[in-house]
Amino acid sequence: MQHEDPRNGESDHRSSKKPKLSSKFITESDIRDEFSHHHPRVARINNGSFGSCPGSVLTAQRHLQLQFLRQPDAFYFNTLRDGITASRKIIKDFINADHVDEVSLVDNATTAAAIVLQRIGRSFAEGKFQKNDTVLMLHCAFQAVKKSIQAYVTRAGGSVIEVRLPFPVNSEEEIISEFKKSIEEGKSNGRKIRLAIIDHITSMPSLVIPVKELVRICRAEGIEQVFVDAAHAIGSVKVDVKEVGADFYVSNLHKWFFCPPSVAFLYCKKSTSSSDLHHPVVSHEYGNGLPVESAWIGTRDYSSQLVVPAVLEFVNRFEGGIDGIMKRNHDEVVKMGKMLVESWGTNLGSPPEMSAAMIMVGLPSRLCLNSEEDAVTLRSHLRDRYEVEVPIFHQVSKDGEEGVRDKDGFITGYLRMGKCAKCFIRNEEAVMKVGAAFHGINICVLPSF
Amino acid sequence: MASSLHDAPSAAVNGTFAADAKSQVHKKPRLYADPSPPLFTPSDILSEFSHHDPAIARINNGSFGSCPSSVISAQNDFRLQWLRQPDDFYFNQLQPKILQSRTIIKDLINADHVDEVSIVDNATTAAAIVLQQIAWGFAEGKFNHGDAAVMLHYAYGAVKKSVEAYVTRAGGQALQRGKQNGRRVRLAVIDHVTSMPTVVIPVKELVTICREEGVDQVFVDAAHGIGCVDIDMKQIGADFYTSNLHKWYFCPPSVAFLYCKRSVNNSDLHHPVVSHEYGNGLAIESAWIGTRDYSAQLVVPKVLEFINRFEGGINGIKKRNHERVVEMGQMLVEAWGTHLGCPPEMCSSMVMVGLPACLGISSDRDALNLRTCLREKFGVEVPIYYRSPKDGEEGGVTGLGMQSINLLTMHSLVLLFPIHKLK
Numbered sequence: 099m100q101h102e103d104p105r106n107g108e109s110d111h112r113s114s115k116k117p118k119l120s121s122k123f124i125t126e127s128d129i130r131d132e133f134s135h136h137h138p139r140v141a142r143i144n145n146g147s148f149g150s151c152p153g154s155v156l157t158a159q160r161h162l163q164l165q166f167l168r169q170p171d172a173f174y175f176n177t178l179r180d181g182i183t184a185s186r187k188i189i190k191d192f193i194n195a196d197h198v199d200e201v202s203l204v205d206n207a208t209t210a211a212a213i214v215l216q217r218i219g220r221s222f223a224e225g226k227f228q229k230n231d232t233v234l235m236l237h238c239a240f241q242a243v244k245k246s247i248q249a250y251v252t253r254a255g256g257s258v259i260e261v262r263l264p265f266p267v268n269s270e271e272e273i274i275s276e277f278k279k280s281i282e283e284g285k286s287n288g289r290k291i292r293l294a295i296i297d298h299i300t301s302m303p304s305l306v307i308p309v310k311e312l313v314r315i316c317r318a319e320g321i322e323q324v325f326v327d328a329a330h331a332i333g334s335v336k337v338d339v340k341e342v343g344a345d346f347y348v349s350n351l352h353k354w355f356f357c358p359p360s361v362a363f364l365y366c367k368k369s370t371s372s373s374d375l376h377h378p379v380v381s382h383e384y385g386n387g388l389p390v391e392s393a394w395i396g397t398r399d400y401s402s403q404l405v406v407p408a409v410l411e412f413v414n415r416f417e418g419g420i421d422g423i424m425k426r427n428h429d430e431v432v433k434m435g436k437m438l439v440e441s442w443g444t445n446l447g448s449p450p451e452m453s454a455a456m457i458m459v460g461l462p463s464r465l466c467l468n469s470e471e472d473a474v475t476l477r478s479h480l481r482d483r484y485e486v487e488v489p490i491f492h493q494v495s496k497d498g499e500e501g502v503r504d505k506d507g508f509i510t511g512y513l514r515m516g517k518c519a520k521c522f523i524r525n526e527e528a529v530m531k532v533g534a535a536f537h538g539i540n541i542c543v544l545p546s547f
Numbered sequence: 548m549a550s551s552l553h554d555a556p557s558a559a560v561n562g563t564f565a566a567d568a569k570s571q572v573h574k575k576p577r578l579y580a581d582p583s584p585p586l587f588t589p590s591d592i593l594s595e596f597s598h599h600d601p602a603i604a605r606i607n608n609g610s611f612g613s614c615p616s617s618v619i620s621a622q623n624d625f626r627l628q629w630l631r632q633p634d635d636f637y638f639n640q641l642q643p644k645i646l647q648s649r650t651i652i653k654d655l656i657n658a659d660h661v662d663e664v665s666i667v668d669n670a671t672t673a674a675a676i677v678l679q680q681i682a683w684g685f686a687e688g689k690f691n692h693g694d695a696a697v698m699l700h701y702a703y704g705a706v707k708k709s710v711e712a713y714v715t716r717a718g719g720q721a722l723q724r725g726k727q728n729g730r731r732v733r734l735a736v737i738d739h740v741t742s743m744p745t746v747v748i749p750v751k752e753l754v755t756i757c758r759e760e761g762v763d764q765v766f767v768d769a770a771h772g773i774g775c776v777d778i779d780m781k782q783i784g785a786d787f788y789t790s791n792l793h794k795w796y797f798c799p800p801s802v803a804f805l806y807c808k809r810s811v812n813n814s815d816l817h818h819p820v821v822s823h824e825y826g827n828g829l830a831i832e833s834a835w836i837g838t839r840d841y842s843a844q845l846v847v848p849k850v851l852e853f854i855n856r857f858e859g860g861i862n863g864i865k866k867r868n869h870e871r872v873v874e875m876g877q878m879l880v881e882a883w884g885t886h887l888g889c890p891p892e893m894c895s896s897m898v899m900v901g902l903p904a905c906l907g908i909s910s911d912r913d914a915l916n917l918r919t920c921l922r923e924k925f926g927v928e929v930p931i932y933y934r935s936p937k938d939g940e941e942g943g944v945t946g947l948g949m950q951s952i953n954l955l956t957m958h959s960l961v962l963l964f965p966i967h968k969l970k
Binding site for chain 2: 135136137140142144147148151156160164166167168169170171172174175205206207208209211212215216220223241242245246248249250253254350352358359360376378379380381382384385395396397398399402478481487
């Protein structure tokens, strides 16, 4: 059965729903080869930070880099823009956007945040917004995004409301209720909420947020614009930008979508205001629309933006394509998480249906994790001594609130397990390493299988 | 080449971390146990650039530069190290290595302190940083509506757009003529080496004039500066100075430095892509702007090693580039009966060579078509500049810019001689 070559960038290409039936699926030994450049002994349980890029995609990228070096002017005039457009078309189909003009490629979610927030800053500076009009964000929004809000909103006179999400969390209703409360606060004293920034999947602690519902609430409450920071989403949960309904939606392709560092898409729903978005690094294409501006921001290496077709080929070698990968990631990370909490007598940070490819696993209270510093120290210790790479979250206990306990005390720390299933060492091995590490730290028993 | 040797390579730091605080710019580096490193032979050089398309005469080094394969190799090593264990690289390697590159650059450009040196992607990014600061000045009422930013007519197109985006939009005026009607000039943007047409600008003198005229700040856009002309921050005296290392300094795409003279006014400079390090100073902010490939920023020590294997180091290379490109330019103007765009002493490693009027270039489109034709039919890559002729003049000028170490460029001259056949 013939399928269209995704590199042609055909606009009616259906991404991963029909894997190529003509070739057999990728084998475990193929996968080991593809990731043979990873450190062989390190248990990479932090796929969420920096992702994993397979060897065949790296090869495609190197080929493009060499092409540029070989004759850069020809590459610039004849290859670059078409290549970026082809990648954008693939993404547009993947995320169910209406038009390729709605899809820009940028380095990462951090850059996308700067684009959206710089415009908010300009609106305050140009008097379109009143002083103290509000931007709403989650309390656990990514630190870099918080800084961006400081740089572009607070500095320009806007005020910020933080939605305090409960953690551990038991249901989506808990999140929705807090969100509604914060909206009330944001609108108090006659203020307008100009922008709501909602994570699709929070970073630390990691939870899948019911974005569709929250966006609906924003619309109902008259919030002007909604920006979904979905840095972790693509390759991790289903992404359908029309269903989510936000004005702006960004996701990094180098976290869970096998791209090399770094490439992200920023979706901007077509509207009168979307024409006033600009890339902060202004170059020749200024004024020609964000996607075209972003496709040339001065001389640099754009190769990671050009390998999206090669990545799609890789993904489609798996049974079920990206859907199959997402399901297996989720199932296995939940299985691993449950193994550990059973063994340690702790808890998961959220119910499994509120996690995707990452899950928060409560650490035994005997570890006495009492600060952010302790968490960093533990993480370094796990890396240096046990070759386990896993981020640790320190849970600050709130006054007067009962935290979750295990048999020895309050649980103040969580692992964020995020593993790309089947990518490298077997999951049982990874769990063994983690268990062994903590056993070595003299805390608890090994998980049993 | 019989040119006299310029015996003082400009590398003050030999790639190790410890930079002698008293070192002059002109100091012989010690890279090996032997007092002098082995110099490159012509066959070494061919091998270092064997990845270039052998059928193309690259006479447009100014746009995208040339990176030797030993540096590309070093860059790939860094990329692989990251991919192997990215968290470890992030926590333990990345920042010290960026600092090492910054330290080398600081010595190369004769800056006072490494805090004055930030590494960014390119001059375009540097311009956005400087100009965004100006925009805030207007937004926060520090500047008055109508205060001006002044730039050259030949300022780079991207920079002009940046001025429009950040200055004009914020209520300032972008002028090519200076202060009038009591307005202050908040910023002067001066090219060190213009792009098209290419000319070396006497920046030191212009900066002095700016100070005398009460211009608040001076930003020198020296995209082509490092490796092409002599640069000395203290001598030039600008507040901001940026140069791409991937044009004439053999770095891979892409890496540039932005120098910001330490002074009270500069504490407010920020990278527009705001991340965790916001508020910790521009250099630290720029060293982490989210997950991306920083490998190009890490190979500066390796590039220095490469450069120091040429006789005279970077100064030797600059001198030879200049002499050869002027020689080629003069050969062509003689053959064609045209003229150079400016006297040789105002040329760097690039020269503007008048094209024969018989080509009939009468628009930017013609110039682009000619350029495409030269690339596709003759294997010559060279930018063509069109300027509408003043009385009695011909239109159409070409800029030749080349690294003289690229031996193929001499052959390209033979191709250019029968240029009248193109029409």
